[in-house]
Amino acid sequence: WRMLRWTWRITYLSVIGGLAYTGYGIYQNRTPLEQMDPDPSKKTLVVLGTGWGSVSLLKKLDTENYNVIVVSPRNYFLFTPLLPSCTTGTIEHRSIMEPIRNFLRHKKAAVKYYEAECTKIDYENKKIYINDESEIKGNSSATEVPFDMLVVGVGAENATFGIPGVREHGCFLKEVPDAQKIRKRIMDCVETATFKDQSPEEIKRLLHMVVVGGGPTGVEFAGELQDFFENDLRKWVPEIADNFHVTLVEALPSVLPSFSKNLIDYTEQTFKEETIEVRTKTMVKNVTEKYIEAQFTDANGEKQVEKIPYGLLVWATGNALRPMVKDLMSQIPAQKDSRRGLAVNEYLVVKGTENIWAVGDCAVANYAPTAQVAAQEGAFLARLFNQMAKTEAIELELASLSTVQEHAPNKESRDDAFGKIKDLQKRLRRVKSMGPFEYSHQGSLAYIGSEKAVADISWWTGNLATGGQLTYFFWRSAYLSMCFSSKFFLFICSPSRATAASLFVLGGKG
Ligand code: FAD
Numbered sequence: 080w081r082m083l084r085w086t087w088r089i090t091y092l093s094v095i096g097g098l099a100y101t102g103y104g105i106y107q108n109r110t111p112l113e114q115m116d117p118d119p120s121k122k123t124l125v126v127l128g129t130g131w132g133s134v135s136l137l138k139k140l141d142t143e144n145y146n147v148i149v150v151s152p153r154n155y156f157l158f159t160p161l162l163p164s165c166t167t168g169t170i171e172h173r174s175i176m177e178p179i180r181n182f183l184r185h186k187k188a189a190v191k192y193y194e195a196e197c198t199k200i201d202y203e204n205k206k207i208y209i210n211d212e213s214e215i216k217g218n219s220s221a222t223e224v225p226f227d228m229l230v231v232g233v234g235a236e237n238a239t240f241g242i243p244g245v246r247e248h249g250c251f252l253k254e255v256p257d258a259q260k261i262r263k264r265i266m267d268c269v270e271t272a273t274f275k276d277q278s279p280e281e282i283k284r285l286l287h288m289v290v291v292g293g294g295p296t297g298v299e300f301a302g303e304l305q306d307f308f309e310n311d312l313r314k315w316v317p318e319i320a321d322n323f324h325v326t327l328v329e330a331l332p333s334v335l336p337s338f339s340k341n342l343i344d345y346t347e348q349t350f351k352e353e354t355i356e357v358r359t360k361t362m363v364k365n366v367t368e369k370y371i372e373a374q375f376t377d378a379n380g381e382k383q384v385e386k387i388p389y390g391l392l393v394w395a396t397g398n399a400l401r402p403m404v405k406d407l408m409s410q411i412p413a414q415k416d417s418r419r420g421l422a423v424n425e426y427l428v429v430k431g432t433e434n435i436w437a438v439g440d441c442a443v444a445n446y447a448p449t450a451q452v453a454a455q456e457g458a459f460l461a462r463l464f465n466q467m468a469k470t471e472a473i474e475l476e477l478a479s480l481s482t483v484q485e486h487a488p489n490k491e492s493r494d495d496a497f498g499k500i501k502d503l504q505k506r507l508r509r510v511k512s513m514g515p516f517e518y519s520h521q522g523s524l525a526y527i528g529s530e531k532a533v534a535d536i537s538w539w540t541g542n543l544a545t546g547g548q549l550t551y552f553f554w555r556s557a558y559l560s561m562c563f564s565s566k567f568f569l570f571i572c573s574p575s576r577a578t579a580a581s582l583f584v585l586g587g588k589g
């Protein structure tokens with residue numbers, strides 16, 4: 080009885096404590112403290128982009144040390160891992176967006192935000208050119224912003240490899256409007272296929288959903304789409320059941336090339352069971368309004384070109400450099416051999432520059448272009464900039480103490496200044512000892528449909544490659560828990576907390 084009583088008390092106190100903590104979080108979120116005004120005597124730090132890298136930096140940056148200006152055409156942060164689920168309505172897009180203004184108002188010193196695209200970085204003259212590309216424009220919609228320090232976190236654009244017709248006829252999957260466009264097109268294909276007197280060939284074409292690119296984006300979208308068909312479309316529109324068909328086209332010999340071999344096999348087997356057709360070693364060379372032209376090698380080793388009709392084409396063949404990043408690279412001789420993005424050193428400084436840093440998909444630091452890498456790089460830069468500000472403050476104090484020591488009227492005050500200098504020098508050494516950026520890989524997760532996921536996770540004893548429904552619950556709960564709170568960056572930085580919080584969100588799909 081005594082044990083029961085104690086268990087009850089502990090549970091009761093935990094629930095009360097949890098509720099109080101949540102209540103305090105909500106109160107804090109709604110009533111931020113008054114912000115300090117920016118100090119024009121401080122260095123101007125311009126941050127480009129509001130994606131994983133830049134937002135992670137902004138979350139941890141002590142903004143009172145700099146005049147911080149953020150420039151991005153997107154005034155919200157997007158939780159990309161759940162974007163494929165928005166294409167079919169499994170997740171509402173608003174749930175994966177976080178207004179940038181909302182978290183900036185919680186910073187100690189105010190941060191300026193301009194909803195604009197940076198069109199050019201003038202490295203030599205330390206300024207950027209920005210354009211308001213939104214629908215509504217005022218008298219001023221193009222201007223320049225000078226900087227002392229610049230962080231480039233503009234991500235990447237969709238790769239098309241110059242293949243004709245892709246931009247005109249395909250859909251990408253990178254931003255919220257892309258997901259909305261896909262969702263609209265899926266339904267349009269279904270409704271058009273059921274239009275009166277539609278020919279059988281046309282019905283087949285309209286209901287053929289082709290995904291090009293067997294990387295994680297293509298695989299996750301194909302899985303979500305097949306789920307949508309099985310769970311909803313098949314019931315809503317039974318007459319399309321025999322013709323609705325998803326095909327995944329991949330140029331390499333397998334899908335998910337960056338995952339372990341057994342997970343690749345598991346994914347391909349699961350797709351087979353889900354009736355998603357996987358066409359590996361097939362490279363799309365041309366896209367027209369109604370079909371794609373794909374090259375493959377037949378059983379005799381001969382190259383063949385096949386025309387594959389489609390209703391919806393989703394193009395997910397990876398990342399390409401943004402023109403503005405290419406232009407910056409062309410201004411810096413040390414970047415001339417870099418092909419995939421801004422080459423950075425171990426402190427994420429753009430090679431060949433002193434005051435420009437790059438994070439995320441636009442930077443080349445020998446890691447895969449993932450949210451995990453971008454978020455860790457952003458957090459590292461925040462620490463670096465906080466340390467740099469501390470170093471400067473200590474150095475200033477040291478200079479003034481040296482003057483005091485020099486002009487000290489007696490031995491006692493000289494010794495006093497000497498003691499303080501010694502302490503400060505020790506602190507300076509500690510502050511300056513920050514090591515280079517080191518990426519800590521927490522693992523890769525991908526949803527493959529039918530409430531199954533695959534995971535390559537770094538474990539205490541090495542790597543754990545696992546797939547199935549339990550992995551799906553892990554995938555779903557980890558990502559939902561990150562998304563649940565507007566403070567999900569806390570979770571990104573602490574996977575153990577994500578796992579703990581995930582216990583609360585295990586449940587049915589939808
Ligand atoms: P982004 O997050 O793309 O942000 C770039 C920012 O720059 C945006 O705010 C954009 O508006 C802004 N910008 C663009 N042009 C300009 C300009 N000219 N001037 C100023 N600002 C500009 N990774 C994982 O680790 N796990 C996953 O599960 C995962 N799932 C994904 C699912 C999908 C569908 C996609 C597309 C990607 C996924 N990724 C995942 C990859 C991950 O999203 C990227 O690696 C990550 O977004 C890169 O962060 P970033 O900050 O470099 O760029």
Ligand code: NAI
Pocket residue numbers: 160240242291292293294295296297299328329330331336337361362363364395396397398447448449523524525526
């Ligand atoms: P990707 O670069 O990983 O894969 C693109 C695929 O398209 C490649 O396998 C390539 O061989 C194929 N391809 C290229 N051209 C082709 C053509 N003409 N015809 C047929 N196939 C062609 O791109 P993806 O999936 O967009 O991912 C981009 C980055 O985002 C990666 O680093 C990935 O790890 C990350 N990401 C991670 C996710 C996760 O961890 N769950 C989810 C989505 C993206």
